[in-house]
Amino acid sequence: MQSTRIGYIARFISTSRQRLADIEVTEASPYVYHVKLDKPKKRNAFIPEMWKELRKISKDLSANPKCRSIVISGEGKSFCAGIDLQEGFGEVMNLFENDNLDAARKGRILREFIRIPQDGFTALESCYKPIIVAVHSHCIGAGIDLITACDIRLAAKDAVFSIKEVDVGLAADVGTLARIQKVVGNDSITRELALTARNFDAEEALRYGLISKIYPDQATTVAAALEMAAAIAAKSPIAVQGTKVNLNYGRDHTVKESLDYILAWNMSQLNTEDLMKSAMATMSKEKAEFNDV
Ligand SMILES: CC/C=C\C=C\CC(=O)SCCNC(=O)CCNC(=O)[C@H](O)C(C)(C)COP(=O)(O)OP(=O)(O)OC[C@H]1O[C@@H](n2cnc3c(N)ncnc32)[C@H](O)[C@@H]1OP(=O)(O)O
Numbered sequence: 001m002q003s004t005r006i007g008y009i010a011r012f013i014s015t016s017r018q019r020l021a022d023i024e025v026t027e028a029s030p031y032v033y034h035v036k037l038d039k040p041k042k043r044n045a046f047i048p049e050m051w052k053e054l055r056k057i058s059k060d061l062s063a064n065p066k067c068r069s070i071v072i073s074g075e076g077k078s079f080c081a082g083i084d085l086q087e088g089f090g091e092v093m094n095l096f097e098n099d100n101l102d103a104a105r106k107g108r109i110l111r112e113f114i115r116i117p118q119d120g121f122t123a124l125e126s127c128y129k130p131i132i133v134a135v136h137s138h139c140i141g142a143g144i145d146l147i148t149a150c151d152i153r154l155a156a157k158d159a160v161f162s163i164k165e166v167d168v169g170l171a172a173d174v175g176t177l178a179r180i181q182k183v184v185g186n187d188s189i190t191r192e193l194a195l196t197a198r199n200f201d202a203e204e205a206l207r208y209g210l211i212s213k214i215y216p217d218q219a220t221t222v223a224a225a226l227e228m229a230a231a232i233a234a235k236s237p238i239a240v241q242g243t244k245v246n247l248n249y250g251r252d253h254t255v256k257e258s259l260d261y262i263l264a265w266n267m268s269q270l271n272t273e274d275l276m277k278s279a280m281a282t283m284s285k286e287k288a289e290f291n292d293v
Helices: 002-013 048-063 090-097 103-126 142-148 176-184 187-196 202-208 218-233 237-252 255-269 273-284
Strands: 018-020 023-029 032-037 069-074 131-135 138-140 152-156 160-162 213-215
Touching: 023 048, 023 218, 032 048, 032 218, 048 103, 069 218, 090 103, 103 142, 131 142, 131 218, 138 142, 142 160, 142 176, 152 202, 152 218, 176 187, 202 213, 213 218, 237 255, 237 273
Parallel strands: 032 069, 069 131, 131 152, 138 160, 152 213
Antiparallel strands: 018 023, 023 032
């Protein structure tokens, strides 16, 4: 078990490119990893193998001490066109046609089918390292599930978003409906967008609070995301990762529960050399170097 884990870590410590199930992982700069959806001919549409791979990548990077921040982007004409409508539902179609299973047993199989994309995106949220997503062009259906599980969302001017699921006959079940109101805090617009599936552009996404900045094009969006990721990676990893964990906890709990949680968290995490290093660097206006964690 231990050697497998180390094997995964070693794989990511390498600066070489990793390309698995149409997702490419590179070390863009020291401590910054770039995860690229790389299935441009299909507009980065998801199949179950991609969700499984995304989960593995997130967990590996979360455990990798040489990774301190992550950027996700999409290769080609679209950021992500949602689930692959030709291949993504193959297992479900086979299940519908299977007369040998009763409804309850089919339900159990469907539950596991839905859990794969849920786990793929939840792994982004649970990853200790902050994830910045750089969106361009189409961000549809599963694309919105993905970005709402990330920490910071940047977009190119040409970005077009759609919570598309009602148009393909389903209630979005792999993250968007669970997270988007916590991300944007606007119930009426959320319901309008989720119930009509209409497209909305980058300007509207900015007003709505789904994204935090707009850039002229894909290249400048990715460059800005990598720059932001490098700025985060230069800070204390103890402080940054503790901040992500506690922001997630605070989002899902009461103020009292969250204060109690960070008390317990900082009972160990305040015992860090990073505190003194950061304070001294601030006073001397010099850059601090932090040990891996
Ligand atoms: C348990 C369930 C888990 C997750 C559920 C998620 C739900 C969703 O994701 S709902 C959203 C599903 N996606 C869509 O409805 C988008 C479908 N695609 C489009 O609307 C358009 O293709 C476009 C993204 C707006 C781009 O349009 P355009 O620029 O005109 O290009 P096209 O010629 O239409 O497409 C180019 C090429 O890409 C293929 N493609 C695009 N989207 C998908 C897709 N979702 N699945 C499979 N393939 C896709 C398209 O077929 C074209 O392929 P060619 O071989 O070149 O014909």
